[in-house]
Amino acid sequence: MALDNAPLGKTSDYPDRYDPALLFPVAREENRRRIGLEDGRWPWFGGDLWQAWEISWLRPGGIPDLAWAEIRFPAASPSIVESKSLKLYLNSLNQTVFSSADQVVETITRDLSGVSQAAVQVRFLSVDDSAAVTGRPPGYELIDNEPVDDVVYDYAPESLSASGPVVTEQLCSHLLKSNCPVTGQPDWGTVLIRYTGPAVDRAGLLRYIVSFRQKQDFHEHCVETLFIDLLHLCQPQSLTVCARYTRRGGLDINPWRSTEPEEQVGSRLIRQ
Numbered sequence: 001m002a003l004d005n006a007p008l009g010k011t012s013d014y015p016d017r018y019d020p021a022l023l024f025p026v027a028r029e030e031n032r033r034r035i036g037l038e039d040g041r042w043p044w045f046g047g048d049l050w051q052a053w054e055i056s057w058l059r060p061g062g063i064p065d066l067a068w069a070e071i072r073f074p075a076a077s078p079s080i081v082e083s084k085s086l087k088l089y090l091n092s093l094n095q096t097v098f099s100s101a102d103q104v105v106e107t108i109t110r111d112l113s114g115v116s117q118a119a120v121q122v123r124f125l126s127v128d129d130s131a132a133v134t135g136r137p138p139g140y141e142l143i144d145n146e147p148v149d150d151v152v153y154d155y156a157p158e159s160l161s162a163s164g165p166v167v168t169e170q171l172c173s174h175l176l177k178s179n180c181p182v183t184g185q186p187d188w189g190t191v192l193i194r195y196t197g198p199a200v201d202r203a204g205l206l207r208y209i210v211s212f213r214q215k216q217d218f219h220e221h222c223v224e225t226l227f228i229d230l231l232h233l234c235q236p237q238s239l240t241v242c243a244r245y246t247r248r249g250g251l252d253i254n255p256w257r258s259t260e261p262e263e264q265v266g267s268r269l270i271r272q
Contacts, residue, residue, distance in 0.1 A: 014088065014091050015088070015091065015092045016091060016092060016094040016095040016096075017092055017095055017096055018092050018093055018096040018107075019089070019092045020089065020111040020114075020115075022085055022088045022089040022092060023081055023085050023086065023089050023111060023112070023115040024081065024082040024085035024115075025079035025080070025081060025082070025115045025116065025117075026079055026080050026081070026082050026218070027078060027079050028077070028078060028079060028080060028220070029078070031217070031218075031220075031221040031224065032224065035224060035225055035228045036228070037228070042075065042076070043228075043231065043259070044075065044224075044227060044257040044258055044259065045075070045257070045258050045259070045260060045261040045262075046074075046075035046255065046256050046257035046258055047072050047073060047074050047075050047255070047256060047263070047265075048072070048073040048075065048080065048219075048220055048253060048254065048255045048256075049070060049071070049072050049253075049254040049255075049256070049265045050070070050071040050072075050073070050086070050251055050252070050253050050254070051068065051069070051070060051071075051247070051251070051252045051254070051268070051272065052068060052069040052071060052086075052090060052250060052251055053068045053247060053250045053251070053252075054068075054087075054090065054091075054250035055067050055068060055069055055090055055093065055104075055124075056093065056094050057093045057094065057096055057097070057098050057104050058094075058095060058096060058097045058098070059097070059098070060097060060099060062097070064094075065101065066127060067101060067104075067124040067125060067126060067127065068124075068125050068127055069105075069108070069122055069123065069124050069125065070121075070122070070123045070125065071108070071112065071120065071121070071122050072120065072121040072122075073112070073116055073118065073120055074118050074119065074120075075220075075255075075257060076118060077116040077117060077118030077120075078116070078117045078118070079115065079116045079117055080116065080218070080220055081112060081115055081116060083248075083249065083251055083253065084249065086112075086251060087249045087250060087251060089111070090108075090250075093107075101124055104124070105122050105123070105124055108122045109121070109122045132267045132268065133267070133268050133269065133270050133272075134267050134268075134269060134270065135269065135270050136172045136174075136190065136192070136269070137170075137172075137192065137266045137267060139170050140170040140171065140172040140192060141169065141170065141171055141172065142172050142173070142174075143171050143172065143173050143202045143205060143206050144173055144174060144175055144206065146202045146203045146205075146206045147203055148203050148206050148207045148210070150207070151207065151210055152207065152210070152211050153210065153211065153213045153214050154211060154214060154215075155211050155212060155215050156207065156208060156211035157208065157229045157233060159204045159205070159207040159208035159211060160200070160201075160204055160205065160208050160229055160230065160233040160234055161200075161201045161204050161233065161234070162197060162198040162199060162200045162201065162233075162234035162235065162236070163198050163199065163201070164198055164199045165198070165199070166196060166197060166198060166237065167196070167197070167198075167199045168194075168195070168196040169193075169194070169195060169199070169200070170192070170193070170194045171192075171193045171194075171200070171202070171205065172190065172191065172192055172193075173190070173191045173205075173206060173209045174190045174271075175206070175209055175210055176188070176189040176190065176191045176209055176212060176222070176243060177189070177212065177213050178212045178213070178215045178216070178217055178219075178222050179214065179215065179216045179217075180216070180218075181216040181217055181218065184216070185248070187219060187222075187245055187246075187248075188245065188246045188271070189219070189222075189243040189244060189245040189246065190243065190244045190269055190271065191209055191226065191241070191242075191243050192240075192241070192242045192243070192244070192264075192266065193205075193226075193230070193239075193240070193241055194238075194239070194240040194264070195230070195234070195236040195237075195238060195239045195240070196236060196237045196238045197234060197235060197236030197237050197238070197239070198234065198235065198236075200230075200234050200236075208229070209226075219243065219245050219253040219255055220253070220255045222243065222255075223241055223242070223243045223255040223256065223257055224255075224257055226241045226243070227239065227241040227257040231259075236259075238258075238259045238260060239258065239259050240256065240257070240258035240259070240260060240264045241256065241257050241258070242254065242255070242256035242257075242264050242265055242266065243255055243256075244265075244266075244268075244269045244271075244272060245272075246271045246272060247272060252272050
Protein backbone atom coordinates (compact mmCIF):
# COMPACT_ATOMS: atom_id res chain seq x y z
CA MET A 1 0.00 0.00 0.00
CA ALA A 2 1.54 3.33 -1.08
CA LEU A 3 2.44 5.96 1.48
CA ASP A 4 0.71 8.53 -0.73
CA ASN A 5 -2.52 7.59 1.05
CA ALA A 6 -1.04 7.66 4.56
CA PRO A 7 -1.95 10.48 7.00
CA LEU A 8 1.74 11.18 7.73
CA GLY A 9 2.75 14.65 6.56
CA LYS A 10 -0.85 15.76 5.94
CA THR A 11 -3.27 17.91 7.88
CA SER A 12 -5.62 15.57 9.73
CA ASP A 13 -8.77 15.75 11.76
CA TYR A 14 -8.38 14.20 15.20
CA PRO A 15 -11.48 12.04 15.77
CA ASP A 16 -12.31 11.21 19.37
CA ARG A 17 -14.68 8.29 18.70
CA TYR A 18 -13.34 4.80 18.22
CA ASP A 19 -12.37 4.19 14.59
CA PRO A 20 -10.08 1.23 13.71
CA ALA A 21 -10.18 2.27 10.03
CA LEU A 22 -7.69 5.02 10.92
CA LEU A 23 -4.85 2.47 11.15
CA PHE A 24 -2.63 2.49 8.05
CA PRO A 25 -0.37 -0.51 7.25
CA VAL A 26 3.05 -0.16 5.62
CA ALA A 27 4.52 -3.31 4.07
CA ARG A 28 8.00 -4.26 5.30
CA GLU A 29 8.90 -6.08 2.07
CA GLU A 30 10.08 -3.13 -0.03
CA ASN A 31 12.80 -2.07 2.42
CA ARG A 32 13.97 -5.63 2.87
CA ARG A 33 14.41 -5.96 -0.88
CA ARG A 34 16.54 -2.80 -0.81
CA ILE A 35 18.98 -4.42 1.64
CA GLY A 36 19.20 -7.60 -0.40
CA LEU A 37 16.58 -9.79 1.30
CA GLU A 38 14.05 -11.19 -1.15
CA ASP A 39 13.10 -14.73 -0.19
CA GLY A 40 10.93 -14.00 2.83
CA ARG A 41 13.37 -15.67 5.23
CA TRP A 42 15.04 -13.01 7.35
CA PRO A 43 18.36 -13.66 9.17
CA TRP A 44 17.11 -12.47 12.53
CA PHE A 45 14.75 -12.79 15.41
CA GLY A 46 13.28 -9.56 16.68
CA GLY A 47 10.44 -7.18 17.11
CA ASP A 48 9.42 -3.56 17.51
CA LEU A 49 8.50 -2.23 20.94
CA TRP A 50 6.33 0.86 20.78
CA GLN A 51 5.73 2.88 23.94
CA ALA A 52 2.49 4.87 23.80
CA TRP A 53 2.21 7.62 26.39
CA GLU A 54 -1.15 9.22 25.53
CA ILE A 55 -3.93 6.65 25.94
CA SER A 56 -7.24 7.61 27.48
CA TRP A 57 -10.87 6.42 27.37
CA LEU A 58 -14.11 6.80 29.31
CA ARG A 59 -15.24 4.49 32.08
CA PRO A 60 -18.94 3.58 32.39
CA GLY A 61 -20.47 6.71 33.89
CA GLY A 62 -18.23 9.03 31.88
CA ILE A 63 -15.16 9.52 34.10
CA PRO A 64 -11.97 9.38 32.00
CA ASP A 65 -9.26 6.81 32.62
CA LEU A 66 -5.75 6.61 31.23
CA ALA A 67 -2.63 4.48 30.96
CA TRP A 68 0.56 4.17 29.00
CA ALA A 69 1.22 1.07 26.95
CA GLU A 70 3.89 -1.22 25.64
CA ILE A 71 2.94 -2.48 22.18
CA ARG A 72 5.05 -5.27 20.66
CA PHE A 73 5.01 -6.05 16.94
CA PRO A 74 6.89 -9.18 15.80
CA ALA A 75 9.56 -8.53 13.18
CA ALA A 76 7.95 -11.28 11.10
CA SER A 77 4.75 -9.27 10.65
CA PRO A 78 4.14 -8.48 6.96
CA SER A 79 3.34 -4.85 7.81
CA ILE A 80 4.20 -2.16 10.30
CA VAL A 81 1.71 0.54 11.29
CA GLU A 82 2.34 4.09 10.11
CA SER A 83 3.00 6.09 13.27
CA LYS A 84 0.63 9.03 12.72
CA SER A 85 -2.21 6.63 11.93
CA LEU A 86 -1.59 4.91 15.27
CA LYS A 87 -1.64 8.29 17.01
CA LEU A 88 -4.98 9.14 15.36
CA TYR A 89 -6.36 5.69 16.23
CA LEU A 90 -5.38 5.98 19.90
CA ASN A 91 -6.88 9.47 19.97
CA SER A 92 -10.16 7.99 18.74
CA LEU A 93 -10.48 6.17 22.07
CA ASN A 94 -10.64 9.40 24.07
CA GLN A 95 -14.43 9.86 24.13
CA THR A 96 -15.34 6.17 23.80
CA VAL A 97 -16.79 4.25 26.75
CA PHE A 98 -15.20 0.91 27.61
CA SER A 99 -16.30 -1.42 30.37
CA SER A 100 -12.76 -1.86 31.68
CA ALA A 101 -9.10 -1.31 30.91
CA ASP A 102 -8.96 -4.95 29.87
CA GLN A 103 -11.53 -4.27 27.15
CA VAL A 104 -9.37 -1.40 25.84
CA VAL A 105 -6.33 -3.70 25.74
CA GLU A 106 -8.31 -6.40 23.95
CA THR A 107 -9.60 -3.88 21.40
CA ILE A 108 -6.17 -2.41 20.63
CA THR A 109 -4.63 -5.88 20.43
CA ARG A 110 -7.27 -7.09 17.96
CA ASP A 111 -7.06 -4.02 15.74
CA LEU A 112 -3.26 -3.86 15.58
CA SER A 113 -2.96 -7.60 15.00
CA GLY A 114 -5.39 -7.28 12.12
CA VAL A 115 -3.64 -4.41 10.37
CA SER A 116 -0.12 -5.86 10.80
CA GLN A 117 -1.28 -9.42 9.99
CA ALA A 118 0.49 -10.85 13.05
CA ALA A 119 -0.04 -11.40 16.78
CA VAL A 120 0.60 -8.07 18.50
CA GLN A 121 1.01 -7.89 22.28
CA VAL A 122 -0.33 -4.94 24.26
CA ARG A 123 0.30 -4.25 27.95
CA PHE A 124 -1.08 -1.32 29.92
CA LEU A 125 0.95 0.29 32.73
CA SER A 126 -0.17 2.82 35.30
CA VAL A 127 1.07 6.39 34.99
CA ASP A 128 1.27 6.37 38.80
CA ASP A 129 4.00 3.70 38.82
CA SER A 130 7.67 4.54 38.54
CA ALA A 131 9.59 3.07 35.62
CA ALA A 132 13.28 2.18 35.54
CA VAL A 133 15.13 4.80 33.51
CA THR A 134 18.82 4.78 32.61
CA GLY A 135 21.24 6.69 30.41
CA ARG A 136 22.49 3.44 28.91
CA PRO A 137 22.11 -0.15 30.10
CA PRO A 138 24.73 -1.51 32.51
CA GLY A 139 27.68 -3.13 30.78
CA TYR A 140 27.45 -1.12 27.54
CA GLU A 141 30.52 0.91 26.54
CA LEU A 142 29.96 4.34 25.00
CA ILE A 143 31.79 4.89 21.69
CA ASP A 144 30.76 8.49 21.08
CA ASN A 145 34.19 9.91 21.94
CA GLU A 146 36.15 7.67 19.58
CA PRO A 147 38.44 9.75 17.31
CA VAL A 148 37.01 10.03 13.80
CA ASP A 149 38.90 12.29 11.38
CA ASP A 150 36.86 11.85 8.19
CA VAL A 151 33.27 12.27 9.35
CA VAL A 152 30.61 11.78 6.66
CA TYR A 153 26.88 12.46 6.75
CA ASP A 154 25.86 10.18 3.89
CA TYR A 155 25.25 6.48 4.47
CA ALA A 156 28.69 4.82 4.54
CA PRO A 157 28.64 1.06 5.27
CA GLU A 158 32.24 0.84 4.05
CA SER A 159 33.22 2.40 7.40
CA LEU A 160 32.63 -0.94 9.13
CA SER A 161 35.41 -3.45 9.73
CA ALA A 162 36.40 -6.07 12.29
CA SER A 163 39.58 -8.04 12.93
CA GLY A 164 41.59 -9.95 15.48
CA PRO A 165 40.57 -12.57 18.04
CA VAL A 166 36.98 -13.24 18.99
CA VAL A 167 35.58 -10.93 21.68
CA THR A 168 32.20 -10.33 23.26
CA GLU A 169 31.27 -6.66 23.58
CA GLN A 170 28.31 -4.40 24.29
CA LEU A 171 28.60 -1.03 22.58
CA CYS A 172 26.40 2.07 22.76
CA SER A 173 26.06 5.30 20.79
CA HIS A 174 23.61 8.12 21.45
CA LEU A 175 24.39 9.72 18.08
CA LEU A 176 21.98 7.94 15.75
CA LYS A 177 19.90 10.40 13.76
CA SER A 178 17.90 9.73 10.62
CA ASN A 179 14.98 11.50 8.99
CA CYS A 180 11.39 10.52 8.33
CA PRO A 181 11.12 9.60 4.62
CA VAL A 182 7.74 11.36 4.35
CA THR A 183 7.97 14.52 6.47
CA GLY A 184 11.74 14.97 6.73
CA GLN A 185 11.44 15.35 10.51
CA PRO A 186 14.52 14.20 12.46
CA ASP A 187 14.41 10.92 14.37
CA TRP A 188 16.84 10.69 17.31
CA GLY A 189 17.94 7.42 18.85
CA THR A 190 20.41 5.46 20.94
CA VAL A 191 21.97 2.37 19.32
CA LEU A 192 22.80 -0.66 21.45
CA ILE A 193 24.96 -3.36 19.85
CA ARG A 194 25.92 -6.66 21.43
CA TYR A 195 28.05 -9.12 19.52
CA THR A 196 30.52 -11.98 19.72
CA GLY A 197 33.09 -12.06 16.93
CA PRO A 198 36.23 -10.33 15.66
CA ALA A 199 36.63 -6.94 17.37
CA VAL A 200 34.68 -4.22 15.58
CA ASP A 201 36.69 -1.10 14.84
CA ARG A 202 35.01 1.43 17.12
CA ALA A 203 36.01 4.56 15.24
CA GLY A 204 34.69 3.00 12.04
CA LEU A 205 31.47 1.99 13.79
CA LEU A 206 30.97 5.55 15.07
CA ARG A 207 31.65 6.93 11.58
CA TYR A 208 29.06 4.51 10.20
CA ILE A 209 26.39 5.46 12.77
CA VAL A 210 26.96 9.18 12.13
CA SER A 211 26.60 8.52 8.39
CA PHE A 212 22.87 7.88 8.96
CA ARG A 213 22.46 11.58 9.83
CA GLN A 214 20.83 12.51 6.50
CA LYS A 215 19.40 9.05 5.71
CA GLN A 216 15.66 8.97 5.09
CA ASP A 217 14.09 5.82 6.47
CA PHE A 218 11.70 4.53 9.09
CA HIS A 219 13.02 3.44 12.49
CA GLU A 220 12.51 -0.27 11.77
CA HIS A 221 14.27 -0.04 8.42
CA CYS A 222 17.28 1.74 9.92
CA VAL A 223 17.74 -1.01 12.50
CA GLU A 224 17.45 -3.72 9.85
CA THR A 225 20.07 -1.91 7.76
CA LEU A 226 22.39 -1.64 10.77
CA PHE A 227 21.95 -5.33 11.52
CA ILE A 228 22.56 -6.55 7.95
CA ASP A 229 25.61 -4.31 7.44
CA LEU A 230 27.22 -5.44 10.70
CA LEU A 231 26.39 -9.07 9.97
CA HIS A 232 27.87 -9.00 6.46
CA LEU A 233 30.86 -6.69 6.96
CA CYS A 234 32.00 -7.71 10.46
CA GLN A 235 31.07 -11.42 10.39
CA PRO A 236 30.08 -11.81 14.07
CA GLN A 237 29.14 -15.21 15.46
CA SER A 238 26.17 -13.60 17.24
CA LEU A 239 24.69 -10.13 16.96
CA THR A 240 21.95 -8.02 18.48
CA VAL A 241 21.11 -4.47 17.37
CA CYS A 242 18.52 -2.36 19.18
CA ALA A 243 17.64 1.31 18.75
CA ARG A 244 15.74 3.23 21.41
CA TYR A 245 14.24 6.29 19.72
CA THR A 246 12.93 9.42 21.39
CA ARG A 247 9.20 9.95 21.28
CA ARG A 248 7.23 12.04 18.83
CA GLY A 249 3.49 12.56 19.03
CA GLY A 250 3.27 10.54 22.25
CA LEU A 251 4.93 7.46 20.71
CA ASP A 252 8.44 6.07 20.71
CA ILE A 253 9.57 3.10 18.61
CA ASN A 254 12.29 0.66 19.68
CA PRO A 255 13.13 -2.02 17.10
CA TRP A 256 15.54 -4.86 17.80
CA ARG A 257 16.99 -7.54 15.53
CA SER A 258 19.11 -10.43 16.76
CA THR A 259 20.62 -13.76 15.84
CA GLU A 260 19.24 -14.92 19.23
CA PRO A 261 15.53 -15.41 19.98
CA GLU A 262 15.53 -13.73 23.42
CA GLU A 263 14.13 -10.23 23.57
CA GLN A 264 16.87 -7.60 23.78
CA VAL A 265 15.04 -4.28 24.15
CA GLY A 266 16.19 -3.48 27.70
CA SER A 267 15.08 -0.65 29.94
CA ARG A 268 13.60 2.69 29.01
CA LEU A 269 16.31 5.30 28.47
CA ILE A 270 16.47 8.77 29.98
CA ARG A 271 15.72 10.50 26.63
CA GLN A 272 12.43 8.63 26.45
